[in-house]
Amino acid sequence: MTKSSTYSLNSAKIAEATKEWLTKRGVKTSQIAELVIFLQKDYFPDLTIEECELYVEAVLTKREVQNAVLTGIQLDMLAEQGMLLSPLQEMIENDEGLYGCDEILALSIVNVYGSIGFTNFGYVDKLKPGILKKLNDKEDADCHTFLDDIVGAIAAAASSRIAHRKQAEREGRVGPPID
Amino acid sequence: MTKSSTYSLNSAKIAEATKEWLTKRGVKTSQIAELVIFLQKDYFPDLTIEECELYVEAVLTKREVQNAVLTGIQLDMLAEQGMLLSPLQEMIENDEGLYGCDEILALSIVNVYGSIGFTNFGYVDKLKPGILKKLNDKEDADCHTFLDDIVGAIAAAASSRIAHRKQAEREGRVGPPID
Amino acid sequence: MTKSSTYSLNSAKIAEATKEWLTKRGVKTSQIAELVIFLQKDYFPDLTIEECELYVEAVLTKREVQNAVLTGIQLDMLAEQGMLLSPLQEMIENDEGLYGCDEILALSIVNVYGSIGFTNFGYVDKLKPGILKKLNDKEDADCHTFLDDIVGAIAAAASSRIAHRKQAEREGRVGPPID
Amino acid sequence: MTKSSTYSLNSAKIAEATKEWLTKRGVKTSQIAELVIFLQKDYFPDLTIEECELYVEAVLTKREVQNAVLTGIQLDMLAEQGMLLSPLQEMIENDEGLYGCDEILALSIVNVYGSIGFTNFGYVDKLKPGILKKLNDKEDADCHTFLDDIVGAIAAAASSRIAHRKQAEREGRVGPPID
Numbered sequence: 001m002t003k004s005s006t007y008s009l010n011s012a013k014i015a016e017a018t019k020e021w022l023t024k025r026g027v028k029t030s031q032i033a034e035l036v037i038f039l040q041k042d043y044f045p046d047l048t049i050e051e052c053e054l055y056v057e058a059v060l061t062k063r064e065v066q067n068a069v070l071t072g073i074q075l076d077m078l079a080e081q082g083m084l085l086s087p088l089q090e091m092i093e094n095d096e097g098l099y100g101c102d103e104i105l106a107l108s109i110v111n112v113y114g115s116i117g118f119t120n121f122g123y124v125d126k127l128k129p130g131i132l133k134k135l136n137d138k139e140d141a142d143c144h145t146f147l148d149d150i151v152g153a154i155a156a157a158a159s160s161r162i163a164h165r166k167q168a169e170r171e172g173r174v175g176p177p178i179d
Numbered sequence: 180m181t182k183s184s185t186y187s188l189n190s191a192k193i194a195e196a197t198k199e200w201l202t203k204r205g206v207k208t209s210q211i212a213e214l215v216i217f218l219q220k221d222y223f224p225d226l227t228i229e230e231c232e233l234y235v236e237a238v239l240t241k242r243e244v245q246n247a248v249l250t251g252i253q254l255d256m257l258a259e260q261g262m263l264l265s266p267l268q269e270m271i272e273n274d275e276g277l278y279g280c281d282e283i284l285a286l287s288i289v290n291v292y293g294s295i296g297f298t299n300f301g302y303v304d305k306l307k308p309g310i311l312k313k314l315n316d317k318e319d320a321d322c323h324t325f326l327d328d329i330v331g332a333i334a335a336a337a338s339s340r341i342a343h344r345k346q347a348e349r350e351g352r353v354g355p356p357i358d
Numbered sequence: 359m360t361k362s363s364t365y366s367l368n369s370a371k372i373a374e375a376t377k378e379w380l381t382k383r384g385v386k387t388s389q390i391a392e393l394v395i396f397l398q399k400d401y402f403p404d405l406t407i408e409e410c411e412l413y414v415e416a417v418l419t420k421r422e423v424q425n426a427v428l429t430g431i432q433l434d435m436l437a438e439q440g441m442l443l444s445p446l447q448e449m450i451e452n453d454e455g456l457y458g459c460d461e462i463l464a465l466s467i468v469n470v471y472g473s474i475g476f477t478n479f480g481y482v483d484k485l486k487p488g489i490l491k492k493l494n495d496k497e498d499a500d501c502h503t504f505l506d507d508i509v510g511a512i513a514a515a516a517s518s519r520i521a522h523r524k525q526a527e528r529e530g531r532v533g534p535p536i537d
Numbered sequence: 538m539t540k541s542s543t544y545s546l547n548s549a550k551i552a553e554a555t556k557e558w559l560t561k562r563g564v565k566t567s568q569i570a571e572l573v574i575f576l577q578k579d580y581f582p583d584l585t586i587e588e589c590e591l592y593v594e595a596v597l598t599k600r601e602v603q604n605a606v607l608t609g610i611q612l613d614m615l616a617e618q619g620m621l622l623s624p625l626q627e628m629i630e631n632d633e634g635l636y637g638c639d640e641i642l643a644l645s646i647v648n649v650y651g652s653i654g655f656t657n658f659g660y661v662d663k664l665k666p667g668i669l670k671k672l673n674d675k676e677d678a679d680c681h682t683f684l685d686d687i688v689g690a691i692a693a694a695a696s697s698r699i700a701h702r703k704q705a706e707r708e709g710r711v712g713p714p715i716d
Binding site for chain 4: 436444456
């Protein structure tokens with residue numbers, strides 16, 4: 001379509017929107033940090049929520065992650081408002097088990113710190129601890145078909161980053177920054 | 180959200196919608212078949228358009244492909260109507276280069292016949308032959324940010340299927356069916 | 359390198375080798391089937407081991423799966439024999455947490471029936487039930503860095519196939535064959 | 538297998554080995570940089586080889602990339618020496634078209650800077666410009682089944698990094714570092 005003549009990407013706006021949309025949909029950074037603690041407590045018992053929040057923030061600075069968050073939340077909101085066309089509307093509205101585009105977007109988030117995060121993603125996506133249980137509640141009027149996978153994926157990616165950084169610390173290297 | 184009590188997946192409807200939405204968005208099976216010919220003519224000079232159409236039809240029967248087609252086209256249509264929220268609206272409307280969710284959905288299509296299709300996907304996505312050139316035309320009022328990647332991915336997947344089947348024929352096996 | 363003039367792919371040999379190598383490395387189809395039961399018993403309580411074995415066999419007929427199985431087992435065996443070069447030898451020998459090529463090959467297996475299998479893969483890869491516990495035992499002289507991920511991935515893919523087929527049965531369609 | 542009691546990951550060694558193995562297999566950073574120029578010259582005509590080399594170096598610092606490079610080159614070398622088991626030996630030795638584990642490892646490299654690199658990977662993998670043509674030469678005694686895909690993937694990832702950085706420059710942000 002005709003490119004708006006004034007279009008130019010504003011990265012700060014995209015980063016802000018990512019945080020705002022997560023907040024508006026009921027997800028706090030601290031709740032994702034709790035998932036990270038859940039995944040990592042056996043390996044790093046000293047991890048604090050505050051430290052994990054920094055890792056989550058770091059994940060959220062990645063453009064690939066921002067794109068997936070915005071796209072997934074948008075689809076959830078449109079499904080909630082009944083504005084998608086049938087039969088896509090019904091599949092997303094009902095979190096159809098054979099619909100996997102939510103997992104696909106989630107995997108693109110996990111990937112930003114490499115393949116070592118796949119396992120953690122699958123694990124929280126199956127067990128649905130903490131905020132994931134709330135997002136996955138089918139009894140209320142909200143639709144979080146994409147968001148619950150996305151939040152699990154952010155926690156898994158943050159866990160991968162922790163693994164890389166803790167190794168750097170063990171080796172006395174500066175390593176990747178927390179944020 | 181509250182599951183509609185009457186919801187049950189109707190696979191035939193999803194398969195039909197996939198074909199209908201592609202047609203409505205200006206993409207004919209024969210045009211995807213032409214992309215397949217473009218990709219495979221050096222390896223299988225005797226391939227006909229009719230045969231390639233059967234391979235394309237086979238790709239379109241896969242649930243994973245149908246999900247990606249419906250989701251991508253839906254996002255394109257909503258962007259065209261200006262119904263997405265900013266800044267996602269502007270990114271999709273302008274086919275932003277740093278937005279990669281279109282490539283992600285496309286890759287899930289390529290994957291249905293394995294990783295050998297990645298190369299073919301990238302090649303047509305870069306060269307934009309045939310229908311891809313038309314879809315990618317920025318001068319008209321249509322938005323095909325997702326669809327052009329999706330159509331290239333379907334052609335790449337069909338090419339992978341051909342490679343598997345031709346090998347089966349060489350070995351005198353029955354091999355995977357055309358459709 | 360110079361192609362052997364006599365080379366031509368023999369698909370039957372690759373399929374046979376896949377089964378033989380799994381057997382030689384201590385993995386029986388029935389043990390993978392038990393993982394499938396573990397993953398699916400809550401959804402389909404009537405599933406039998408025999409039925410699940412057929413689904414596992416179906417996964418193993420896929421070329422993409424065969425390639426990953428052979429490549430992963432070969433790397434495990436070479437690591438066991440100390441024949442890889444340092445530092446790759448040490449990473450695979452010690453199942454290094456920051457080495458993710460095993461997860462990557464596993465994901466290519468999960469992908470053959472679509473993205474809905476990611477969750478199941480991560481879940482068994484974390485919990486290590488049944489045969490996965492044995493493969494993952496660090497106390498003996500065997501190296502199964504690749505194989506334990508591969509076996510979990512085959513079980514996850516078989517579970518995806520079950521989900522597709524059971525839906526087909528619900529709809530009174532013929533659906534994808536068990537084997 | 539029994540973990541060597543003295544094992545501990547040495548990240549510096551893995552980074553060094555990655556560069557050494559590439560060099561030993563005949564690939565210079567400058568040759569990968571030429572592929573980046575090939576991919577990016579239409580968008581950024583002022584790019585120099587020296588700048589592109591810095592981007593390539595940045596890609597090579599990523600652990601995920603290092604793992605894939607070492608694993609792929611190791612398999613190539615073993616195939617060259619005839620030390621893999623049949624039928625895997627023949628498939629890798631002959632760069633079998635239906636064997637896709639090389640593309641899978643390559644994609645894990647492309648992924649480190651997100652999905653926008655898929656297209657560039659496929660494009661150079663098909664056209665085989667520069668060093669890729671030499672690696673892909675079937676007439677000599679070398680086997681580069683994995684390496685040619687890996688080198689193309691490094692060039693594609695470097696191109697993605699350029700796209701991210703040039704956007705940051707346009708916006709007056711500091712952006713991701715070159716190296």
